[in-house]
Amino acid sequence: MSADLDALRDAIEAAGLVMRGAFRPGEGDAVPALPDGRAAETLVLIGNAGSRMWAEFECSPEFAAGEDRLDRWSRRVIGQLALRFRAAPLYPFGGPPWLPFLRWAARAESLHSSPLGLSIHPRYGLWHAYRGALIFAESLEVPECRAETSPCDECWDQPCLDACPVGALTRSGYDVAACAAHVASPAGCSCLMQGCLARRACPAGREFRYVPAQAEFHMRAFVKARRCERRTTSSEPA
Ligand code: B12
Numbered sequence: 001m002s003a004d005l006d007a008l009r010d011a012i013e014a015a016g017l018v019m020r021g022a023f024r025p026g027e028g029d030a031v032p033a034l035p036d037g038r039a040a041e042t043l044v045l046i047g048n049a050g051s052r053m054w055a056e057f058e059c060s061p062e063f064a065a066g067e068d069r070l071d072r073w074s075r076r077v078i079g080q081l082a083l084r085f086r087a088a089p090l091y092p093f094g095g096p097p098w099l100p101f102l103r104w105a106a107r108a109e110s111l112h113s114s115p116l117g118l119s120i121h122p123r124y125g126l127w128h129a130y131r132g133a134l135i136f137a138e139s140l141e142v143p144e145c146r147a148e149t150s151p152c153d154e155c156w157d158q159p160c161l162d163a164c165p166v167g168a169l170t171r172s173g174y175d176v177a178a179c180a181a182h183v184a185s186p187a188g189c190s191c192l193m194q195g196c197l198a199r200r201a202c203p204a205g206r207e208f209r210y211v212p213a214q215a216e217f218h219m220r221a222f223v224k225a226r227r228c229e230r231r232t233t234s235s236e237p238a
Pocket of ligand 1: 130199
């Protein structure tokens with residue numbers, strides 16, 4: 001099938017994912033070439049927002065067993081979309097080095113950096129992540145990326161900045177070791193079972209907050225990645 005962005009959007013949604021914008025890569029975007037050596041003319045980002053993806057993933061064969069289950073699910077689902085729409089898939093995991101997904105995300109959608117460092121979306125708040133991208137040799141008609149203000153601009157209290165019990169997430173940066181040690185300790189039970197307290201304190205996009213099973217899955221993947229000290233090749237923490 002040749003690429004038609006509306007048909008692609010529908011197919012992405014049928015898989016439980018969301019089309020997270022598209023753009024025409026330029027020289028500074030560090031988008032790799034297609035497997036046949038041609039330059040990518042269009043990049044479409046694919047991610048999750050809220051827990052729609054979780055419902056699909058929980059019913060999948062990958063969910064049942066093995067390592068890096070969500071990454072394997074993403075490879076299968078996005079790989080099938082790539083075949084169907086004659087594109088090449090790219091993934092945020094499998095590094096280092098990692099492909100600059102956050103830079104691409106800021107090109108494709110109106111995203112802003114939150115005081116926590118995570119990217120915030122006007123609608124989904126902090127409850128979103130990326131599972132892959134498709135690159136095309138064709139120059140597709142990409143939707144215009146409309147600039148929207150950051151939800152943080154009108155958030156006077158900024159409760160996210162006071163919510164981490166060990167002060168791991170502040171304006172001055174992210175103390176990954178302190179965060180991981182807390183989440184792995186008995187005192188970190190709430191973060192482990194329901195998701196990061198700082199992320200949960202954010203009033204934006206509350207209706208997209210991850211269901212507890214999904215939050216626990218990501219937090220356990222995060223703790224495991226830190227314990228293995230492999231600065232994870234997987235993107236399951238997200
Ligand atoms: C490695 C990595 C991590 C590592 C290392 C971070 C570090 N500072 O050392 C660890 C495992 C700690 C991590 C954790 C999380 N991560 Co992370 N991470 C990545 C990954 C795979 C690569 C980033 C990288 O090194 N890029 C290359 C360098 C050169 O670019 P950079 O812009 O300087 O990268 C820095 C930031 O990305 C930052 N970073 C990465 N994750 C996080 C999370 C937080 C809270 C902050 C403040 C910074 C941060 O660390 C990088 C190195 O300094 C990206 C995916 C990608 N391909 O970009 C996801 C990614 C950035 N992470 C993401 C997320 C959501 C998380 C978590 C919040 C997930 C969770 N459990 O809920 C957790 C944080 C734990 C918590 N308190 O909730 C999302 C961000 C989406 C968004 N809304 O902005 C991404 C894009 C993955 C995805 N699939 O969407 N992550």
